Amino acid sequence: MSRTLSTTPKQDGFRAPGEFEPKAGCWLIWPERPDTWRLGAKPAQKLFVEVATAIAESEPVTIAVSRRQWRNARAMLPDHVRLVEMSTNDSWLRDSGPNFVIDGRGEVRGVDWTFNAYGGFDGGLYAPWDLDDLVASKVLETERMDRYRSALIAEGGGLQCDGQGTLITTEQCLLNRNRNGHLGKEEVERQLCDYLGLDQVIWLPRGFAFDETDGHIDDLCCFVRPGVVALSWTDERADPQYEIVREAEDILRSSRDTRGRALKVHRIHHPLPIEMTAAEAEGVDRVDSTWARPEGNRIAATYINYYPGNSVVVVPQFGHETLDRQACADLAELFAHHRIVGIENSREILLGGGNVACITLPIYAGQKQS
């Protein structure tokens, strides 16, 4: 039960909510592919259980799991986490899943972007990606939500909405020749506005260095609420992100949102450089059609890749006491009514190529305008 609509959300009076808006649930995909996740995904599975359990305190959690992993996932997860069977290519549900749009009458629909595994055969991370391109419709079917299919090549992790018609994204990702470069900036912006119900797009030129997704915004910054952005930060001149975060801050501070406000930026210092060890690299299957993270590969680590639930904020932790604690304290200030839950050793998720936000898909609750 998921009609595929031929209109656009904007035409139908729908808008993308901000990530901080009320949720009806959260989905994840159980990790298993051994050419992404080291040691047959066993360490990652433990971390996914931690993330799922933390979020389940806040809203109902559903995990999509392959036929092969069903019994193992059921045995590892607590009873109150729902399993549904789904075949996928990998576990980045933020990117393969739908973006949601809501109206003022309590309805929620999904936007199903075209997915090409972060660049298809021109620098993408894995092939094939046919199953991941079906993930959005499968989630929407199970949730009984109607669907807009867009020809735009996009991933949820590359899009940050304020819920009031403003989007932050990067040119590096959406205008990449391996995504929508051929369409030109104006046309891409028009389609984003149509499918997310937007009036304003703030373009940053690039995301993090070392980000394999071609600069997803969700490693760099996110809306904490309308008008307020959290930005991953460093004061280390030698850090390759040094220039990038300053460039982003300048643009964000000089931008106006749809309400005409200048954006407030909160800096959140990111962790020290994290590199994959030889032992870790050895634990990953080598497969021609999958991008192989070599030993010593630096990984785009950031606290910004957190999950803001209804009552908890689930935050990556990297075993660096001072920085970990500072990030949690910063977020506790920004989310005064939430419990901050740190995920220790979230390095194990990061080794696969992302973090808490990348593996989670919030299902937004319908909202009725009073």
Added chain:
Amino acid sequence: MSRTLSTTPKQDGFRAPGEFEPKAGCWLIWPERPDTWRLGAKPAQKLFVEVATAIAESEPVTIAVSRRQWRNARAMLPDHVRLVEMSTNDSWLRDSGPNFVIDGRGEVRGVDWTFNAYGGFDGGLYAPWDLDDLVASKVLETERMDRYRSALIAEGGGLQCDGQGTLITTEQCLLNRNRNGHLGKEEVERQLCDYLGLDQVIWLPRGFAFDETDGHIDDLCCFVRPGVVALSWTDERADPQYEIVREAEDILRSSRDTRGRALKVHRIHHPLPIEMTAAEAEGVDRVDSTWARPEGNRIAATYINYYPGNSVVVVPQFGHETLDRQACADLAELFAHHRIVGIENSREILLGGGNVACITLPIYAGQKQS
């Protein structure tokens, strides 16, 4: 989200509803295996679409479909039928799915019998059956319902409840040495009562001849409402079912239900003998571990294998004008407030080994005692 409970429904105050009680939905499994369904299941798929579409008029329909058949099923089914991905061994959801039990406070739970494909390696119909034994828990997870797991080997099609604590079943099936023969009748009856919240079991010695399931009750008779049974019937002395239906009628008429009533029996004449043609048999893959229906094999056809929805009754039709019409007229009398929908050419379902009731799983609605 489906807790596995270690109590029994009887202990917890739950009872099995009658098939005529209010439903919240209906599930089916998309047919595909070419060693059950002729011509790569294409003719059967058409019929499943008809059945699903007919039931969707009455309650929301969900179809479980394999990864491989997802796109085809989506293209063949109307938008308002929900798809969920599920790997299965075959499409007999009545048998692989859960039995439901309800309490007086609006809760619905599932009973997950042990499933062995109608007899395991001692006369069962296919091997392996590991995926089908997981189907009940997968349905219950998606529906967010708690689950009782029973060690009893049973299938929903072998059990007919009146919703008031009475069950009709057959010794041929449940006491078969390939099911629960080793437990003895008394113990099997005790477990049935515990898991379906029953007080009375009416045992018929056997089901239909030619029924590959070892005499499932759902080819022979069913409760239309408490105290009233529809019985497949024939007056043809040469019909191998002639003695069987008379034996059943005698027992039913002389039995008392939990309220002390004698059962009223309505005879519904079954169709003329239906045999698989050579051309039809040739369309089925021959596989060692799957029971092969030979050319000329008589199939246990009956109108009793209908689906009673909230507002429609979906009835098999076999291309025999008089008998088809009579069966619909009989059911129209028994279900005065329902629309009777005949499924023409349901022979195509029957060629796989069952009919409308066998492929459908009603999801019962919670009921609050006033």
